[in-house]
Amino acid sequence: MTRYQNMEQLTGDFYTQNFAKTAREGSLILNLGPQHPSTHGVLRVIVELDGEYVMRAEPILGYLHRMHEKMAEVKTAAQFIPNMGRVDYGHAMGWNWAFVGAAEKAGGIEVPERAEYVRVITCELNRIASHLLWWGAYLLDLGAFTPIMYAFDDREKILDILQIPTGSRLTYSYFRIGGVAQDLDADCIRRIREFIPWFRSRLPMYKDLVSDNIILRKRIEEIGVIEQDVCRRYGATGPVARGSGINYDVRRAAPYSVYPKLDFEIPTSDLKCARGRYDVRMAEMEQCLRIVEQCLDMMPEGEVLVKGAPKPSWKVPKGEAYFAVEGARGKIGAYVVSDGGKNIYRTKLRAPGFCNLSLFAEVSRGTILADAVAILGSLDLIIPEIDR
Amino acid sequence: MNAIPAELLRILIGLVAVAASVGLIGLVMVWVERKVAGHIQRRPGPFEVGPSGVLQPLCDALKLVGKQLFMPSGADPILFWLAPVLAFLPVLLLFLPLPVGDGLQALNINLGLLLILAFSGLAVLSVLLGGWASNNKYGLLGAARAVAQSVAYEIPLLLSVLAVAFVAGSLDLAEVVKGQGTWPWNWNVMTQPLAFLIYFVSALGETNRAPFDLPEAESELTAGFHTEYSGMGFGLFFLAEYANMVVVCSVATALFLGGWHGPVLPGPVWFVLKVSALMLLMVFARWTYPRVRFDQLLVINWKWLLPLAVANLLLTAFFVKLAQFA
Numbered sequence: 005m006t007r008y009q010n011m012e013q014l015t016g017d018f019y020t021q022n023f024a025k026t027a028r029e030g031s032l033i034l035n036l037g038p039q040h041p042s043t044h045g046v047l048r049v050i051v052e053l054d055g056e057y058v059m060r061a062e063p064i065l066g067y068l069h070r071m072h073e074k075m076a077e078v079k080t081a082a083q084f085i086p087n088m089g090r091v092d093y094g095h096a097m098g099w100n101w102a103f104v105g106a107a108e109k110a111g112g113i114e115v116p117e118r119a120e121y122v123r124v125i126t127c128e129l130n131r132i133a134s135h136l137l138w139w140g141a142y143l144l145d146l147g148a149f150t151p152i153m154y155a156f157d158d159r160e161k162i163l164d165i166l167q168i169p170t171g172s173r174l175t176y177s178y179f180r181i182g183g184v185a186q187d188l189d190a191d192c193i194r195r196i197r198e199f200i201p202w203f204r205s206r207l208p209m210y211k212d213l214v215s216d217n218i219i220l221r222k223r224i225e226e227i228g229v230i231e232q233d234v235c236r237r238y239g240a241t242g243p244v245a246r247g248s249g250i251n252y253d254v255r256r257a258a259p260y261s262v263y264p265k266l267d268f269e270i271p272t273s274d275l276k277c278a279r280g281r282y283d284v285r286m287a288e289m290e291q292c293l294r295i296v297e298q299c300l301d302m303m304p305e306g307e308v309l310v311k312g313a314p315k316p317s318w319k320v321p322k323g324e325a326y327f328a329v330e331g332a333r334g335k336i337g338a339y340v341v342s343d344g345g346k347n348i349y350r351t352k353l354r355a356p357g358f359c360n361l362s363l364f365a366e367v368s369r370g371t372i373l374a375d376a377v378a379i380l381g382s383l384d385l386i387i388p389e390i391d392r
Numbered sequence: 393m394n395a396i397p398a399e400l401l402r403i404l405i406g407l408v409a410v411a412a413s414v415g416l417i418g419l420v421m422v423w424v425e426r427k428v429a430g431h432i433q434r435r436p437g438p439f440e441v442g443p444s445g446v447l448q449p450l451c452d453a454l455k456l457v458g459k460q461l462f463m464p465s466g467a468d469p470i471l472f473w474l475a476p477v478l479a480f481l482p483v484l485l486l487f488l489p490l491p492v493g494d495g496l497q498a499l500n501i502n503l504g505l506l507l508i509l510a511f512s513g514l515a516v517l518s519v520l521l522g523g524w525a526s527n528n529k530y531g532l533l534g535a536a537r538a539v540a541q542s543v544a545y546e547i548p549l550l551l552s553v554l555a556v557a558f559v560a561g562s563l564d565l566a567e568v569v570k571g572q573g574t575w576p577w578n579w580n581v582m583t584q585p586l587a588f589l590i591y592f593v594s595a596l597g598e599t600n601r602a603p604f605d606l607p608e609a610e611s612e613l614t615a616g617f618h619t620e621y622s623g624m625g626f627g628l629f630f631l632a633e634y635a636n637m638v639v640v641c642s643v644a645t646a647l648f649l650g651g652w653h654g655p656v657l658p659g660p661v662w663f664v665l666k667v668s669a670l671m672l673l674m675v676f677a678r679w680t681y682p683r684v685r686f687d688q689l690l691v692i693n694w695k696w697l698l699p700l701a702v703a704n705l706l707l708t709a710f711f712v713k714l715a716q717f718a
Contacts, residue, residue, distance in 0.1 A: 034529050056533070056686060147602065147683025153433035219603055219682045373533075374685045 019064050023050045031059060034373075038067045044141060045387035047361075051368075051376065058376045061368045063361055069391040076351035081107045081340075082181060082316040084351070089175035091353065092389035094137055097123075097130040098331035099389075100179040103351070105260065105327035106338040107181050110320045116310055119183035120261045121303040125196065126166060126178060127329075128292040128299075132203070133162040134332035135285045135292075138384045142282075143214065145381040146223050151214050158206060161199055168192040181318065183309035193300060200293050207290060215286060224278040228367055228379035231276065238366075239359040242334025243288065244383055247281030249274040254330035265302070268295050278382035285384070320348050333357050333384050357383075357390045410487045417638050418631040422449040425675050432679045459623035466527040467620070475522035476621065476628035482511040483635040490642045491566040493652045493659035502564040505557060508643060509550060512598070515636065516542035519600075522629070523617035534616025537606050537686055544693045545597035545604075551701035552587040552594065555708040556580055556647045565643070569651030579650040586704045588648040590697050592670075595640040597693065599633060602678035606686050641670040 016024065016035070024033055037048035046067035052060040072091055076084050088103045089096040101123060108115065115123075136159040140152030163173045169186045170178040178185050188196075214220060235245045245252055253270040255263045271287035273280035322344035328337040334356025341350040360383045368376040423438070423446055430437025438445030463472055489504030491497045501507065516539055523535020559580065560568040572579050581588045597604040606616075613619070618629045645651055645666040652659030654666075684692070 032529060034533075143682060147605070148681060149429070150433050150679050153435065157434060217682065219684055222688055223682060223685060372685065372687065 019048075019062075020050060023052070023060075023062055027052050028054075028059070030054075041144075044381075044385060047380075047385060047387050047390075049364075049380070051373070053373065056373050058368050058371050058373055061365050061376060063364055065361075065391055067391065068388050070388070072392045073351055073353060076348055079347060080317060081320050081348055082314060082318060084348070085179065085181075086175075086177040089172070089177045090388065091355070091392060092331070092333070092336075092357075092386050093174050094134040094386045094389075095130055095332035095336075096174065096176040097127040097178065098329050098336050099353075100176060101127060101329045102327055102331075102336040102338040102353075103340075104179040104181055105329065106325045106340040107320055107348075109327050110323055110325035110340050110342055111181070111314065111318075112321075113182045113314070114310060115183055116307045117262070117304055118187070118306040119308040119310075121299045122169075122184050122188055122308055123179065124262055124266070125188065125296050125299045125303075126169070126176075126184075128295045129162050129166060129196070130176070131332045132289050132292045133159045133166075135289050136162075138285065138332075139210075142381040142384075143220075145377055146220065148214070148220070151210075154206075154210070158203060161202075165192060165195050165199060168195075180309060180313060182313035183307070185309075187308045196296065197300065200297055204290075204293060207286070210286070215282070221279070223374075223378055224282055224382065225275075226277050226279075227375050228278045228371070228382055229276045230363060230367055234363055234366060238363040240334070240363055241356050241359065242331065242384075243281050243284045244334065244360045244363075246270065246272045247278075247284045247382075248276045249280075254328050254335050258328060260327070260329065262299075262302075266295055266298050268298075278378055281382045281384075317346075319344060319346060328354070331356055333386065333389070334360060353392055355389045355392060357385050357387075361385055361390055406488070407484065410484050414484060414487065414635045414638075415631070418634045419449040419453065421634045421637070421671065422452065424672075425678075428672065428675050429679045432676070453627065456623055456627040461625060462620075462622045464527055464620050468525040468527075471521050471525035472620075473625070475518045475525060476625045476632075478521065479515060479518035479632040480628040480635075482514040483632050483639065485511050486635075486639040489565055490639070491569055491646055491651060492663050494566075497566055500564075500566065502562065502567070504565045505553060505563040505568075505643075508639065509546075509553070512636065512639065513542075513546060515632070518629075518632075519617050522621065526617070526620040528620050530613045530615070530619045531617050534613045534619070537613075538600065538617055540686075541597055541600070541604065541606060541689060544690055545594045545697075548590050548693065548697040548701040549594035549598055551698070551705050552584075552590040553643075553647060555584055555587045555701075555705045558705070558708050558712050559583065565646045565651075569646050569653065572650040572653055574650075574653050574655055576650070578653070579648060581648040584648065584704070584708070586700060587708075588644070590701050590704070591644060591648070592673075593692075594697060595644065596674065596677065597689070599636045599640055599674075601633075601637065601674055603681040603684050604689055605678075605683060606689060637671055637674060638667065641667045641674070644670055 020033065020035060027033055032053040034051050034053055035048070036051060038046040048064040048067060050062045050064065051058050072087050075087055085100065085104065088099040091099045136155040140155030143151040166176065167173050169188050169192055170176045230240070230244065230248045232248050232250055235248050235250055241252060249272055251270060251272050256270055268291045271284050271291065273283045275283070320340065320342035322342055324339070324341040326337060326339045328335050335354065336356060337354030339352040339354070340348055343349045364380060364383060368379055371379065426448070427437040427445070438448035441447040441451050463469060486508050489497065489501060489507055519538040519542070520535045523531040523538065556568060557563055560571045562568060576582070618626055621629065645663060649666045652663045654662030
């Protein structure tokens, strides 16, 4: 029994009308977003509610579509790097790396060893910053106002560090084809070394004050259980997959750069619920510190940009290449097809958030509205990355 | 000269004084809350307007007064504007029977406690009206939550208060206070610790304060029942929330914490100090904890608070009877 016999009764825009066509009698259709406190930017979700229970949820995308892939067709490879920092403002370094890596692979360019270490250090620091951003915002979703202030206090220190070599605080375009733009100077390295023990001392505090809080535990434990086959079907990666017990991390599964030389663990959780994803991210921050620490010790002297590095007008040789890195949200992939012309013929960006969001409709079915918000937050979505 | 009866004048002055003090308390509480929240969150809080930002709430109030009163299309105009007024007006009456000091009471009736409980029950009506008349789905959901929550939390609140009334043998707040002594071990909280705990948790739920602020859970319902209110429409809801906080804390002080009793300092000072301490506790709770889920909230109430309150009441009644025989 559908609710509307007469289609002229339908109100709202195209998406709402389409959604309402199959709504059941007596249900409430609620439009969350694109401007809503817990949809983090411009995600829009239409939900069909029975009381407070979510019967159906449908994410609607495209409110932040900036046609990055089309832009790649009208720019040379080097000119396209700044775009990558803007795809995902949370983990800009990962996106830098994915595209630059693909271009290097297509062009057969070797990267100096020091540059590889610099890439790992900046990428991992950025990962901590991204997880802190998620942590603060997620607890804001759950109604705790204070943690985000502490998270941003820590994140601020990372941004200050990354500002030295990159010159920017959020949308980095630091990587170059064949290395990085600038070496880490002595001041920067000193500050990173100071940051590591300081942040290590903060993590137990977060555990005591927030992670073990009974209200928080009741809110996220056994909420939003994502089975492994659901993860695989939708192509979920990153902490979402690892929170369901899938031990998949690109840094280990398809090693790149100097990661094989480093000693670190891939945290996973068998809880499969929002708590599992929470634990994975919190544990990952500790591993990031370990990686950065090792890199600082192992980093050799030398150039950070290969001799004879490509100029801005450099043409990617004919061929195709795919390069994937582990981003804060999962597997970031860049697929580059070049016909040898001035611009790359086609660039396909694989955004982890897109796959992670797509399982929301299935997982949120039958939950309470408050739980649906908790699930949405636990997926760690960055909307510009999903829309691209 | 005798044109105005003295009694009418007294009521008029009393009402004006209560209204003014409610407004003042609201302003002070906004400043305290923002300042405390700021320091909890490692930031200074308001500091631009006046020394330490004390004039900030005044500016906020002026801004609220100056804002356009907006009503969504399809809303019921009478109910929509009635709701904030209905939220605020009963609160004024709640202040009347509060015994601030010995003999310092606006309205000295022997059913003061009953008056407070009766009029605080009206608050839920205003929330329901506001949410319903807004013609907004978020408002409706918030209102539905508010009603379920308030109705549920009123019961353990009432039962815990009754236990104290049993011991004191009176529903007059001043009488209850007189039955207690100067030192903390003479207060009712020592004989009725469970009732105090139940009362305080229920009061958090009753006043819709975090972690029980579900009717206005912003991450799900944007602002719940007052989503569509702007300017002073929102301001009155806001003021009523703070005034309600003062009332529940004052009642807790009178019932459990010895009211105006205390060494050295004069009575009213002790009363205000005790109320402020309880209010600060509420502020700390809000800025420290995440929000509970709606079904969990009701589970806490029906599965824990209510049976405990009933058991406490029965036990109290038993001992009161025993004391009569002894």
